[in-house]
Amino acid sequence: MTDTLQLGKTGEDLVCQYILRNGMQLLGRNYRAGKGEIDLIAMEGDTVVFIEVKTRSGLNYGTAAEAVGYRKQQVLIQTAQHFIAQHGFYENNIRFDVAEVYPNEGNRLNYIDNAFGMN
Secondary structure (H helix, E strand, O other): OOHHHHHHHHHHHHHHHHHHHOOOEEEEEEEEEOOEEEEEEEEEOOEEEEEEEEEOOOOOOOOOHHHOOHHHHHHHHHHHHHHHHHHOOOOOEEEEEEEEEEHHHOOEEEEEEEEEOOO
16 A cells, blocks of 8 residues: 555544544445545434545645645535435435544644535
8 A cells, every 4th residue: 555545544544533433423435436436424413424534744735625626526526416316315414524634743633514515
């Protein structure tokens, strides 16, 4: 496994532990549909939460959340729509969160609820 893949997996593992500790139920991990992938999918109450995890070793290229621009958001939304259709979550609320993980800062986690919408 390359260093980049290992870094990403470590970040996903940390965020997975975080959401479970905070009462969310994990529905899926690394869900793929079409050209997209969603790192983590969870349920919080009646809300399906799609979580993009960004792990960065530093801030040379901006914050991790800044890497989730408009184009990436559109891919995540389309992938989420596949998941909703496949699993019948039409009546549920939907939320997109972004989790930033910084391993070089003691695995600091910045969790952003409702980072972007379906627009």
